[in-house]
Amino acid sequence: MQIIKSRKELKRFILQHKKSKNTIGFAPTMGALHPGHISLYEVARTENDVVVSSIFVNPTQFNNPDDLEKYPRTLENDLQTLETSGFVDAVYLPEIKDLYPNGAVSRQYNFEGIEMEMEGASRPGHFDGVGTVVEELFRQVQPDNAYFGEKDFQQLAIIKKLTEITQLSVKIHGVPTARETDGVAMSSRNKRLTEHGRKTAEIIPNTLHKVQQWFGKLSIPEINQKVKEIFENEPEIRMEYFTIADEQTLRKVEIIQKDHQYRAFLVVVIGDVRLIDNMQLSYNL
Known part of the structure; x- marks a missing residue:
């Protein structure tokens, strides 16, 4: 598994596979990986020539600074988890400057009202932050297919709407929620x-x-x-x-x-x- 630490290095990797006409499957994460994340890559592996992960704790989607501070960061374990799974060919570890060259500020989107429901009502601006980082990752990774868990169903709907708004040619796939043996959603x-x-x-x-x-x-x-x-x-x-x-x-x-x-x-x-x-x-x- 290749570890990619800069936008420039990612560009070379993607160009190589685009030239070879390999299909690219992608699932972005914020780390602290669990079997639910791995289930995304397992599906991606069956449908693509190359599977790419990313790990980036996105500051613009947190409304509460304490929540951002407390978010678990377990990079070493995450990389081992991805390597052991055998499903992932490369993992992108961008710095803030790779995704936010002009500072960590969200773009504003019109998601036709779905951003105002539920999570959007209780977390103003959250989905603008999600949309901003996902759009930028899509533009850099250039995936043919992208995979997101249904546990974050509203986020899945937002990302589907994002691809319509931006006219990015990536197909969005929802993957059923992975659960523990007692039924609790993995998170x-x-x-x-x-x-x-x-x-x-x-x-x-x-x-x-x-x-x-x-x-x-x-x-x-x-x-x-x-x-x-x-x-x-x-x-x-x-x-x-x-x-x-x-x-x-x-x-x-x-x-x-x-x-x-x-x-x-x-x-x-x-x-x-x-x-x-x-x-x-x-x-x-």
């Missing part, structure tokens, strides 16, 4: 949980599975009330928001229509660790 943030907090996190997938059971049998206001009651009885975990939204618009809904696809989104805080998860909903009529 770099899980490393910050205490042992007790990690056990408490099981309520997240358990609640989403209950929502799936209720969906189509109860009204959405009734489901919302049941979820609220679950967390009112859990003093060690705070629900930031729960939403059932249309998968296309990401707008929350109050009435189920059979010709639409829906997804439940749940965000909680355990201690000082913010965790997100979601689940596609099918009808139980």
